[in-house]
Amino acid sequence: GAGVSQSPSNKVTEKGKDVELRCDPISGHTALYWYRQSLGQGLEFLIYFQGNSAPDKSGLPSDRFSAERTGGSVSTLTIQRTQQEDSAVYLCASSEPLRDTQYFGPGTRLTVL
């Protein structure tokens, strides 16, 4: 079946611009997660959705970062006024209800010039 999909696969933007990253989870997966992976680093948790609500936003690094999920499906991560330190691969994952195994998408590689 279809896995987690993310778009765009690559995004190059200028410092100060806003960007939107999209995640389409596996159908039927109620939980959705955003992580960030910087060069040589492990995955850094950003935010977790259960349905359309976000019980854990503790990983968002600043108020420039926000995310929403609509219809219990697609999620959008928005970064406002991008900075060079925002350059990373942004990964989305989803999981079935009450299951810990998370399935990842291919990621969006963000480069801020």
Added chain:
Amino acid sequence: QKEVEQDPGPLSVPEGAIVSLNCTYSNSAFQYFMWYRQYSRKGPELLMYTYSSGNKEDGRFTAQVDKSSKYISLFIRDSQPSDSATYLCAMSRGSTLGRLYFGRGTQLTVWP
């Protein structure tokens, strides 16, 4: 101190070798333990999943969890060049508590 520690390597072994990868952690609340494999410029792919202490085997892969020592391992037998990737350990406190906690990943190269 990070909650999950993993030696980043790199690790380079000949084809057919037994590979041992490991992670240590500090939070005794972790109950679920996973290993992910990540090829270059791809998303992580779930490889092994274990609950609490014990061993789990799947083909050439064996995952071990020792909760008393807060130590988990992944063994790869008869390693192949196609096993060349970054291996990430991950763990969580439970299914209702969301996020995974990851190690930095170990970069493995298996040369023919």
